[in-house]
Amino acid sequence: xxxxxxQTDSPPASxxxxxxxxxxxxxxxxxxxxxxxxxxxxxxxxxxxxxxxxIFGLLGPNGSGKTTTIKLLLGLLFPTSGQALVFGxxxxxxxxxxxxxxxxxxxxLYRFLxxxxxxxxxxxxFNMPSAIRRQRAADLIEMVGLTKTKRRQLKEYSKGMTRxxxxxxxxxxxxxxxxxxxPTTGLDPIGTREMKDLIxxxxxxxxxxxxxxxxxxxxxxxCDRIGILYQGELKxxxxxxxxxxxxxxxxxRTTTLSEAAKEEIQQVVRRHGGEVQFMGNPTTTxxxxxxxxxxxxxxxxxRRVRGGAxxxxx
Amino acid sequence: MVIESDIPQFAEWVGLAxxxxxxxxxxxxxxxxxxxxxxxxxxxxxxxxxxxTVGVLRNALADIGGISPRRVLALARLAVKxxxxxxxxxxxxxxxxxxxxxxxxxxxxxxxxxxLYLGFVLTTTSYLVLLLVLFLSALSLPADIxxxxxHTVVTKPVRSSEIVxxxxxxxxxxxxxxxxxxxxxxxxxxxRGLSHTHTLGDDDLAAVSQTAAEVGGKVTQTGxxxxxxxxxxxxxxxxxxxxxxDSANGHSHELQIDTxxxxxxxxxxxxxxxxxxxxxxxxxxxxxxxxxxxxxxGINVGDEWFYRSYIQGGSxxxxxxxxTGITPERFPDGLPVEMSIGVFRTFKGNIEKxxxxxxxxxxxxxxLTVETEVxxxxxxxxxxxxxxxxxxxFSSAQVIPRRLVTPSGEQTIPSPDQINPALAEKKQFDLxxxxxxxxxxxxxxxxxxxxxxxxxxxxxxxxxxxxASFALNFxxxxxxxxxxxxxxxxxxxxxxxxxxGPVAMVATLGALVGxxxxxxxxxxxxxxxxxxxxxxxxxxxxxxxxxxxxxxxxLRTEAAQMLDRVLQYFLWxxxxxxxxxxxxNYADYVAYGFDISGDLMLVRLFSAAAYLLPVFLAGYFxxxxxxxxx
Numbered sequence: 001x002x003x004x005x006x007q008t009d010s011p012p013a014s015x016x017x018x019x020x021x022x023x024x025x026x027x028x029x030x031x032x033x034x035x036x037x038x039x040x041x042x043x044x045x046x047x048x049x050x051x052x053x054x055i056f057g058l059l060g061p062n063g064s065g066k067t068t069t070i071k072l073l074l075g076l077l078f079p080t081s082g083q084a085l086v087f088g089x090x091x092x093x094x095x096x097x098x099x100x101x102x103x104x105x106x107x108x109l110y111r112f113l114x115x116x117x118x119x120x121x122x123x124x125x126f127n128m129p130s131a132i133r134r135q136r137a138a139d140l141i142e143m144v145g146l147t148k149t150k151r152r153q154l155k156e157y158s159k160g161m162t163r164x165x166x167x168x169x170x171x172x173x174x175x176x177x178x179x180x181x182x183p184t185t186g187l188d189p190i191g192t193r194e195m196k197d198l199i200x201x202x203x204x205x206x207x208x209x210x211x212x213x214x215x216x217x218x219x220x221x222x223c224d225r226i227g228i229l230y231q232g233e234l235k236x237x238x239x240x241x242x243x244x245x246x247x248x249x250x251x252x253r254t255t256t257l258s259e260a261a262k263e264e265i266q267q268v269v270r271r272h273g274g275e276v277q278f279m280g281n282p283t284t285t286x287x288x289x290x291x292x293x294x295x296x297x298x299x300x301x302x303r304r305v306r307g308g309a310x311x312x313x314x
Numbered sequence: 315m316v317i318e319s320d321i322p323q324f325a326e327w328v329g330l331a332x333x334x335x336x337x338x339x340x341x342x343x344x345x346x347x348x349x350x351x352x353x354x355x356x357x358x359x360x361x362x363x364x365x366x367t368v369g370v371l372r373n374a375l376a377d378i379g380g381i382s383p384r385r386v387l388a389l390a391r392l393a394v395k396x397x398x399x400x401x402x403x404x405x406x407x408x409x410x411x412x413x414x415x416x417x418x419x420x421x422x423x424x425x426x427x428x429x430l431y432l433g434f435v436l437t438t439t440s441y442l443v444l445l446l447v448l449f450l451s452a453l454s455l456p457a458d459i460x461x462x463x464x465h466t467v468v469t470k471p472v473r474s475s476e477i478v479x480x481x482x483x484x485x486x487x488x489x490x491x492x493x494x495x496x497x498x499x500x501x502x503x504x505x506r507g508l509s510h511t512h513t514l515g516d517d518d519l520a521a522v523s524q525t526a527a528e529v530g531g532k533v534t535q536t537g538x539x540x541x542x543x544x545x546x547x548x549x550x551x552x553x554x555x556x557x558x559x560d561s562a563n564g565h566s567h568e569l570q571i572d573t574x575x576x577x578x579x580x581x582x583x584x585x586x587x588x589x590x591x592x593x594x595x596x597x598x599x600x601x602x603x604x605x606x607x608x609x610x611x612g613i614n615v616g617d618e619w620f621y622r623s624y625i626q627g628g629s630x631x632x633x634x635x636x637x638t639g640i641t642p643e644r645f646p647d648g649l650p651v652e653m654s655i656g657v658f659r660t661f662k663g664n665i666e667k668x669x670x671x672x673x674x675x676x677x678x679x680x681x682l683t684v685e686t687e688v689x690x691x692x693x694x695x696x697x698x699x700x701x702x703x704x705x706x707x708f709s710s711a712q713v714i715p716r717r718l719v720t721p722s723g724e725q726t727i728p729s730p731d732q733i734n735p736a737l738a739e740k741k742q743f744d745l746x747x748x749x750x751x752x753x754x755x756x757x758x759x760x761x762x763x764x765x766x767x768x769x770x771x772x773x774x775x776x777x778x779x780x781x782a783s784f785a786l787n788f789x790x791x792x793x794x795x796x797x798x799x800x801x802x803x804x805x806x807x808x809x810x811x812x813x814x815g816p817v818a819m820v821a822t823l824g825a826l827v828g829x830x831x832x833x834x835x836x837x838x839x840x841x842x843x844x845x846x847x848x849x850x851x852x853x854x855x856x857x858x859x860x861x862x863x864x865x866x867x868x869l870r871t872e873a874a875q876m877l878d879r880v881l882q883y884f885l886w887x888x889x890x891x892x893x894x895x896x897x898x899n900y901a902d903y904v905a906y907g908f909d910i911s912g913d914l915m916l917v918r919l920f921s922a923a924a925y926l927l928p929v930f931l932a933g934y935f936x937x938x939x940x941x942x943x944x
Contacts, residue, residue, distance in 0.1 A: 031944075036357070074469045076943035097471040108462040110392065112399035124388035125470040153399075169466065 021177050021208045022050040022073060026082035029068050029232075042068040044232045045082065050210060050225075052176075055203050057223035057240075058212035064229040066212035067105060070181055073210070074102055086177070098126060101175030105182045107166035111155040115146050115165050118154065119172055126173045133172075140168035159186040167195070178202055180211040184218050189290050196222050217287070220244070249277070256281075321596065321773060324916040331917075335924050338890065342928060346935065347371070370939065377473040377934065385472055386480045393484025397450055402488065405446045409496055412438055413503050422507055423544025426564050428588045429905045431507050432788075435500035436901035439493065440795045444826075447489045447799050451806025452822050454481060455937075456815035464942055474938040478807060478930060485803045490796065497792045501785070508588050511567065512539035514549060514580040522550075539567075539582060547582075564588055590907035591787035594652070594776035597635030597757065606630040607717045607724075615658045615767055622656050622771045627669070628764030635757045635775050636678065640750050648702040648745060649675075650778045651757065656769030657693045668692040669766045673699060674758040676714065679751035681728055682737045683758065685710045691768070698778075701757075703745045711738040782909040790915060791904035797922045798898045802826065804926045808933035812940060828892045835889035839882045847878025848885075893925045 029043040043065040050056045058066045071077040072084045075092040084091040087099060109118055119137035126133075141150050144164035154162060163186050170178060183199070184192045199209055199222045213219050219226060220240060228236040236243065257265075266276050296303075347367065354363035416434060424430055455477075458464040467477065519537035532553035538546040539559075547567060548560040559566050565588035572579040601612040604626055612623030612633065625631040640649070657669050668690035676683040686708050687699050713735050715726040740748070749755055759775065761768040805825050809818035828835065837843050845851045845861035853874055854861065865871040898918055903910045 071943045076465055076468065077941050094468075094471050094473055097469055100469065102466070102469040104462065104465055106462070108464075108466050110396070110463055112396060113392075117395070121388055121392055122466070122470060125385050125467070125472050127382075127471070166466075173470075 018052045020049050021052050021054075021087060022048065022056075022210060023085045023088075024048045024069075024073070024082065025085075027069070027072060027079055027084050028081045029065075029072060029077060030080040042232050043072070046234055048227065048234070048237075050208060052208050053203065053206055055199060055209040055211070055222055055224045057219040057226040058210070058229060059214065059216065059219055059226055060212075060229035061214060063231075065232040066214075066229055067181060068232075069229070070179055070210070070212060074100070074179065098173065099176040101170035101173060101178045103167055103170040103178070103180045103183060105185070107162040109154055109162065109166060109169065112153060114153050115141055115150040115168075118165055119168060122169045123172045128173065136172060136174065137168075140171055141165075144168045160188060160191055163187055163191070167198075175207065177208045177210065180209065182213055182215075183211055184213065184215055189287055190294060192218065193287075193291060217285075250274075321911065321914055322917045324913040324920075327917050328920065331920070331924070339928055342891075346932075350935075350939070370935075373938070374935070377475045377938065378931075380473065381475055381479065382473075385476045386483060389467075389472070389476060389480025390484035390487060393454065393481050394488045396454065397485065397488040400450075402446065402450070402492065405442055406492060406495060409438065409442055410499070412442075413499065417503075417507065420507065421544075422510070423563070427508055427543070428504075428564055428590075428907070431504045432589075432791075432905040433901060435504060436791055436795070436904060439496045439500060439792070440798065440899070440901070443489055443493055443496065443795060443799055444802055446492070447485055447803050448806055448819060448822055448826075450488070451481070451485045451803045452810050452819035453815040454485075455807065455810040456813070456818060459942060462943075468942050475930075475934045478811065478933040478937055481807045482803055482926075482930065482933075485807070486800050489799045489803065493792055493796055493799065497789065501788055504589070504788075508565075509584055510542045511584060512542050512547060512582045514539045514569070514582060516577065519549070519551065561587065589784040589788075591782040591784045591904075591909040592652075592907055593779050593782050593909040593911075594773070595637065595639075595779045596773055596776050597637040599770065599772040600634050600636070601625065602630060602632040602634060602758075604629040604631050606714075607719045612769070613767070615769070622769040622774070624656070624658055624767040624769040625759070625761055626764075627671075627761035627766040627768070631760070633759040633768065633770040633775075634676075635759075635772075636754060637757065637777060638754050640753050640755050642703075642746050644779065645745075645777070646703070648700055649755075649757075651699045651701055651775065652696060652778050653699070653759070653770075653775040654694045654696045655691050655759070655774060657691055658767040658769055660765045660767070663763075663766070668695075669768070670762040671768055672709065672760050672762055673701070674760070675701060675705075675745070675749045676756040676758055677749045677751050678716075678754050678756050679728065680737055681713045681715045681733065682743075682748060683712055683714045684708050684738075684743050684749065688762070701745070705743040705745065706741075708743070711740070711743070713738050784907075787904055787909055790910040791900045793915065794898050794900035794910075794918070797918055798895055801893055801895065801898070801922055801925060804929040804933075808929045808936070811933045812936040825892055826895055828888060829895040832889045832892050832894045835885050835892075839886035839889060841882065846875065847882050849874045849877045849881065893921070898922065 024046050027043060027046040027048075028041075030038055031040045031042055033039050046065075046069060048069075058069060060066050068077065072079055073086055073091050075094070075097075078092065086096045089096045110121070113121060116137065119140060120133070123133035123137055128136075141147055144167055146161060146164055146168075149157070149161065154165065157165065167183075170180075180199070183195050187195060196218060199211070203209055203224075211219075211223070223240050225237070225239050226243065227234055262279055266279070269276050350370065351363055351367045354366045357363075358366065413435075416438075420430055420434060421427070422431075455464075458467075464477075468474075514537070518539065519535040521533040522536050534553060535551045537549055539549060540546070543563070545562045547562050549557065549569060550560075551557040551569075551571070555571070557569050557571065559569050559582070565585040568583035568586060570581040570583070572581065601609045601623060602625075603609045603612075612625045612631070615624045623633075625633050637649075651673065655671070659669065663669075669692075671689060671691050672685050673687040673689070674683050674685040684705055686701055686705055688709055689697060689699065691697065713733055715728055715730070715733055718725045718727070737748070743749060745755075757775065759768060759770060802822060806818065806822045809821040809825075813821060834843070838847065841847065843851075845854055846865075850865065850871075853859075853865070853870075859865070865874075900910050900914075
């Protein structure tokens with residue numbers, strides 16, 4: 001582990017026993033110009049282990065080395081020094097790609113193909129029988145909700161639709177490791193939620209997921225473990241729940257209480273030497289509110305939906 | 315057609331060519347590995363460099379041995395789809411448009427319309443298709459890299475070798491489809507453009523001579539057909555019904571005379587002999603000098619051209635072609651000879667008249683030589699001479715032994731005691747009985763006018779054995795364009811693996827132009843070009859010195875010539891690496907009506923493959939060692 005890294009928590013015992021899917025040892029990437037002069041040190045001596053069945057999130061501001069790490073792991077870039085191993089093989093070995101699905105940051109697909117042709121093309125690059133390829137392509141098109149538009153060329157697609165077909169191509173080989181670069185960019189809140197649900201479902205199917213994002217809420221919602229990169233260095237690594245645990249605050253949640261009950265509780269807290277920092281109705285997230293309104297509108301078309309949190313007793 | 319290089323025989327060519335190819339490939343591979351090792355040493359130090367180099371070579375074996383046809387086909391299909399969806403069809407539309415306009419401007423009444431039409435369609439097709447594949451192949455991969463679509467492909471289990479091969483195959487398939495459609499359209503265009511007929515009526519015919527030719531009340535009639543496509547044909551109809559339509563503008567017509575309704579009605583058919591594919595049988599050429607001794611070469615008349623050698627007129631000097639496989643089954647009636655001879659005059663004489671020469675047949679065993687034909691020749695005019703099987707009229711017959719002068723002494727064939735002068739005393743000779751020995755016969759060309767010269771190269775005189783199918787020859791012409799196209803696709807894809815689109819295109823174009831002039835580059839490299847090497851020539855150009863004067867001695871000249879010597883090796887290497895694109899063009903063969911021989915096709919097919927394999931390997935290495943995401 002790099003000296004600057006503070007390991008807050010180690011993975012639980014259950015995951016330490018499982019197979020290591022991704023391993024980097026002292027992985028460093030320096031970008032040089034044509035004359036070999038150093039331009040940027042994009043990644044500095046990264047040591048990382050991701051195990052089977054995990055959702056691992058790489059966090060960091062723009063230019064922190066998230067995408068560089070992913071590209072090194074996929075063999076799109078060559079390391080300046082150190083090693084990147086995927087399924088125990090060098091990242092530049094193409095045979096590892098049989099078991100990997102990759103959703104790039106933007107949808108780098110052939111815009112002159114339609115959805116069906118896209119999946120057929122990418123499917124043919126894998127060793128799979130044609131019947132399975134066709135079946136899987138049809139299933140994926142249905143899963144991402146593009147059945148009606150599968151014969152239209154991708155150049156006519158909206159950003160969200162392109163994102164969906166890009167996701168479908170990443171899953172065409174039923175991969176064991178799914179690499180998602182900014183999976184929720186360009187998606188509306190429903191799409192974002194669906195993507196997050198899908199990520200959790202893939203994990204439940206036993207797949208390993210490596211995602212990078214700068215949308216912290218998304219990472220918090222789905223990731224088991226995260227690593228935080230800043231200027232090419234790993235600054236934090238650990239389980240999300242323990243990293244986010246605020247150790248000097250105790251939170252109690254109850255159903256709505258009378259004013260008298262609240263006063264009584266405050267007295268109890270004071271007696272024990274504590275201090276009540278907040279007591280009242282919590283606010284929900286905008287995402288929750290938005291999704292509630294959409295769900296209600298679908299259930300009761302034509303009716304105006306009242307404020308989500310108030311109406312359902314949050 | 316003036317062919318200015320020997321037509322290679324595949325069986326003779328392949329052994330030497332394969333050896334040279336293996337040597338060149340080995341050298342290039344060694345240079346490539348060394349270069350890779352040096353670069354890796356600079357970046358990672360010698361220890362790691364060795365490991366990396368060995369790793370790259372081991373991976374290369376796996377990547378090339380493990381090529382999956384399914385993935386290559388998927389990538390090739392993608393390339394075809396890309397080309398189609400990028401509106402490649404527009405190229406075909408342009409072609410049709412060009413043909414429509416050409417229909418107005420190509421003159422079917424010119425002296426050789428077939429050559430004009432064929433030359434036009436072949437040139438247009440090759441320019442359009444070659445330009446199109448140049449654009450497609452050089453721009454496609456860089457576009458994929460900049461738009462990052464390649465990221466989604468290389469993160470699948472796809473090998474770099476498959477990406478390069480897939481693209482080469484895809485663009486080749488697309489170009490092939492386009493060529494087939496253009497070829498069929500061109501064929502129809504040529505056949506329709508040349509198609510015409512003439513009319514002939516009773517009024518057009520006149521009796522030649524009533525007194526001399528009258529046979530049973532009938533006379534020999536002669537006349538001219540109607541004028542179509544700016545020409546007429548002379549028609550002769552004999553009383554026996556035998557008729558002849560003279561050739562004009564390189565073709566003739568079949569005449570049918572219908573007498574069923576009393577007065578004869580004349581019908582002329584479509585043009586015949588306009589679209590030809592002559593199959594020449596070439597002999598082996600040697601020379602005989604002024605003293606009558608055998609030599610390899612004739613005289614160099616100081617012409618700029620080294621290929622053709624000359625014989626002096628009015629002397630025993632001769633150009634001698636030895637033909638083999640001459641049998642009565644193959645040539646039952648005699649030998650149809652066609653020739654186009656170079657004429658070099660040391661004095662002008664009557665410039666309106668040609669220079670007289672003769673053709674003789676000689677038995678290589680007995681030495682019997684019969685001069686059968688005296689003719690008048692103009693520079694490179696194609697002459698057709700028929701040497702009949704029964705030779706009744708001849709200008710001379712004698713027994714001439716072949717004299718070989720070697721360092722060990724002089725030898726004659728046949729030897730002096732076996733010479734039989736009585737052989738020449740016959741009044742009539744039979745080709746196969748008297749002149750052909752074991753299927754071999756010699757044809758001697760001599761120039762009869764003193765102080766004038768005839769020049770000849772091996773393909774300048776041949777026997778026109780038969781005519782092959784024109785349609786097939788036309789297809790072979792397109793195969794030549796196809797080979798050029800495949801080479802351009804190969805070079806375009808190879809350059810696009812490490813250069814940006816426009817630069818890859820210019821590089822491919824550079825290879826094409828360099829390849830076209832590879833002959834000149836070779837000459838320049840071996841110092842055969844007047845005016846010295848590139849630097850010396852530049853100095854001469856700037857200081858306005860002529861090419862022949864000696865450069866002023868001094869340091870500057872020596873430095874320039876030294877640099878030139880280095881550059882000459884570089885030029886030689888370049889000229890040896892670049893494919894001679896021009897040689898793959900068979901348009902002249904088709905346009906001038908010569909069959910493209912199987913040997914020539916095989917030689918070109920193998921040379922193209924020999925260039926494509928290293929080009930593919932280079933493309934693979936460039937892509938493999940490239941960081942796609944940079």
